[in-house]
Amino acid sequence: MRRVLSTAEGLGRPAPAAEPAPIAPGPVFRTEFPFVLPRGYVDDRGTVHRTGSMRLATARDELVPLRDDRVRENPPYLSVVLLARVITRLGTITDIHAGLVEDLFASDLAFLQDLYRRVNAEGHTRAEATCPSCGHEFAVDLSGGRVGES
Template structure:
């Protein structure tokens, strides 16, 4: 960066580094008003996201609750919910929770959102992006 040039807050040095991943839930979260929320954005986890929940009393009482806290910390948006809290994550269908757990693992451990699949009719194997594209499609 040239001397005297200022970067906007939150602006990345490397614009090619992808930190947010749009997705569409298989079923969707139904809120108290009956509205269905399926599209959202999950961001890369930071070290703090991984460490801080270990001191949460709910995680200490029930280690399985770690998933709920991690997703609540890294879900940027789910439908009109922004930010997403643990109540929303608790209200997800089990299939949507499993989807988000897999997406979290893929982007934070493997660095991508691709999954290897096979056509059920011909058996041809190919990759699909389960996280959607950069514009939020699926």
């Protein structure tokens, strides 16, 4: 035997679904990391570009350069091709290519290689430091901003 309940508000309609509880916001997943180069890229007009942005690398970003003839002939060139794929902006320049990365000062290239390693292997640009005078431990951001800048 089947019992049917009838009420004025629910005739023939399913009970309303309960609203899901709002999800508390967690830490934001960053995919782009701003940076400031130690020296800066100097373009054809003499403009110095120091600020930029690097995105997280994908598996494709790391695999495709391995098929590049320039990398096959000269394995250290891998970092140039890889950085050209993940740097999204350098100053006002958005067309980042291997030739541009080749023209960076060596100190800027080393900085970007280290930043790439930090954001893709460690997921952040922070490092722990200890004051040599007082022994206080603190975190520093290695993305290249000047002291006092945010």
